[in-house]
Amino acid sequence: MNIKEDISLPESATEDRALTIRDALRNAIVDRRLTPGTKLTESEVGALFDVSRTVARAGLQMLSFEGLVRLERNRGAFVSNPTPEEARQVFASRRLIEPGVVMSALERLDADKIALLRRQLEEESRYLNERGPTARRAEIKASGDFHLLLASMAGNAILEKFMEELIARSSLVIALYGRSGISSCGHNEHMAVLAALEAGDGERARDLMLHHIDHIEADLDLQVRDVTRLKDALDLA
Amino acid sequence: MNIKEDISLPESATEDRALTIRDALRNAIVDRRLTPGTKLTESEVGALFDVSRTVARAGLQMLSFEGLVRLERNRGAFVSNPTPEEARQVFASRRLIEPGVVMSALERLDADKIALLRRQLEEESRYLNERGPTARRAEIKASGDFHLLLASMAGNAILEKFMEELIARSSLVIALYGRSGISSCGHNEHMAVLAALEAGDGERARDLMLHHIDHIEADLDLQVRDVTRLKDALDLA
DNA sequence: CCCATCAAGATTGCATACAATTTAGCCACG
DNA sequence: CGTGGCTAAATTGTATGCAATCTTGATGGG
Known part of the structure; x- marks a missing residue:
């Protein structure tokens, strides 16, 4: 351990x-x-x-x-050792909730919050350029934190709690089924979302977020691979 | 106690x-x-x-x-003694999630599930016609159970869990801020949702559900009433 | 060589004990 | 009569003990 x-x-x-x-x-x-x-x-x-x-x-x-x-x-x-089915449910839930989060956050956006989001993206890109497992971990964390920061700006503690669970479970799913390392395109997509928010274009921000979620999920390999998972279920660890 | x-x-x-x-x-x-x-x-x-x-x-x-x-x-x-603000967040969350639940449930609907939903509505109406506090409780429970039954049909355990929390909290909120007794119109609205689902009209079912949620929330008296709530906060029951 | 059996060790489920903290009651005092 | 403070009772936070269950590893039979 x-x-x-x-x-x-x-x-x-x-x-x-x-x-x-x-x-x-x-x-x-x-x-x-x-x-x-x-x-x-x-x-x-x-x-x-x-x-x-x-x-x-x-x-x-x-x-x-x-x-x-x-x-x-x-x-x-x-x-937890989420199944492919659970993985799909995580992302289906995110597709349902995050657009609402984006729209709510936009309503309450101000200069301070934009600054916070921007700082978060800078953090992301910093780790992106570093090497080593520590930087990788920090990158993963930072990537999720962007979504969480946005969620915290929606002014809804319940949705924020839901998002915390979903983001954490996403990370688990990506760890299990992720094809590439973390998608560096994720960073660009985050920037695009922020740009749309700054422009006050909620529709676009929402669509960008949805595409972003789709991309993350598309990077997963959710084949049935039942054998492997069954073995894992018995061996665990 | x-x-x-x-x-x-x-x-x-x-x-x-x-x-x-x-x-x-x-x-x-x-x-x-x-x-x-x-x-x-x-x-x-x-x-x-x-x-x-x-x-x-x-x-x-x-x-x-x-x-x-x-x-x-x-x-x-x-x-819990939810504040008016928390009450609003509960319903905002429901407005975000339940339309998705309705659409997902529709995709997976079959004769058996329709029968289950219908039986649930019958249960609702039975208690509606009875008198006494026991029947009132059963009515409240049955009313929430319709939403939960629908959620269980969406094929997403995560969303189902979220809905369980939201429905339970709604009940708490209604207990605190409800103006009328439980809206008997709720029953009619449930029936309308089911009818739309049976007709395969997801758009309509979704809109009906949204209106239903709006009606429930509209029945609440979420004035600030800070004095009362403050006293409660100190006295607590 | 593989597999079943079984005992020893490890780990969990739960109850209980005790210290720390809060609450309630009481009395003195203003 | 109300108020402040002090002590006792009640309640929570946490550690620990014991029984039940699971895991492991050795042993013997096939």
């Missing part, structure tokens, strides 16, 4: 430690330090974060609600 | 008892045996279901992920 790498959030606060665990594990899953199928043993997670199994368990339960972790009774927690 | 009324699910099974608790409490919240603001003490919930606090706590945590329960650190769990 290789989560320890970056995980050392000393921000103690009297806050909920289960939340800290959830966030750290989610980050690890999203940027692929934890790969689908990995077993997440309660005592191991607890030891990593220096808490009891009780707290670790609560964090894992949270992740299972987001679909990032699969809880099997008497067997434990595993990083 | 008045949950005990109906709650006695002897279906033991070796299943997860936290799930049982979640479902029972959710039902109680949705059909208003538990009103917003009510404190849900861990030991009390545990005693009701004959489990330890550990399990009760897990059930409450699940409900908090669905937005039905608010968890306050060191203070406990309370039935």
Whole structure:
């Protein structure tokens, strides 16, 4: 298990430690330090974060609600191993929700928010030009963060929560079924969306976003490959 | 606390008892045996279901992920008290998602499913004609179940989960801000949606559903009433 | 050599114990 | 009569213990 790498959030606060665990594990899953199928043993997670199994368990339960972790009774927690069908559902959901997010965000857009979005895109392109696995991870994270930032601007906490789940699950799906590395064209598409938003052209922004989602999904190899997946299901990890 | 009324699910099974608790409490919240603001003490919930606090706590945590329960650190769990703003977000989300649900369900519709939907509407109308609080609760439940049944037919487990959350939260919102009792016109509108679906007219079904959602929201009184809500926030039930 | 069986070890599900925090009641005081 | 503060009771946050279940690995038979 290789989560320890970056995980050392000393921000103690009297806050909920289960939340800290959830966030750290989610980050690890999203940027692929934890790969689908990995077993997440309660005592191991607890030891990593220096808490009891009780707290670790609560964090894992949270992740299972987001679909990032699969809880099997008497067997434990595993990083989710989404099927091709689940992958399709993730993207179908995004096609339904993200256009609405774009339109809502546009209504509430102002100079500050545009600046934030632009900064996010700069971050994206920075990592795009770097080499090495750390940069790759940061790139993946940044790419999803653009969508999340946009979602946070739609002024709807519920949709934002849904988007958080969908983006995280997308990352998992791409990790499993992605053909190329992350599409560098994704960055260009993000820029195009932002340009349309700045121009106040909601229709175009919405269409660009839809095409962007289509492109991401088109990059997946969702063949049935049942044999492989079945083996994974039994072997896990 | 008045949950005990109906709650006695002897279906033991070796299943997860936290799930049982979640479902029972959710039902109680949705059909208003538990009103917003009510404190849900861990030991009390545990005693009701004959489990330890550990399990009760897990059930409450699940409900908090669905937005039905608010968890306050060191203070406990309370039935959610959604603000008018949250209420608006619930319906904005539904307006975004349910049209997609309708269209997807239409694609996969067959005679069996139509029969199920029809039976659901019959259930609705039956309770509509009965008197008494029990019938009222059943009516509320049945009304939401129509939407959930439709969602289950869309063939997308993620959207279905989202809808479950949205419908439950809608019920909470209506309990708080509803002007009339449940709109009996809701039933007619459900019938109209089904008719359009049977006719294969997705556009019309989608528009009818949107209007239906608009009507539900229009029946709410989302004035600021800050005083009341503030008092509630401090007093809580 | 492969596979079934079974015991030992590991892990989970759950209850319980205890400290930390909050709430409630009470009394004194203004 | 209202108010502030203090103590006791109630409640939550978390760790830990034990039984039930699963996993692993060794052993023996086919």
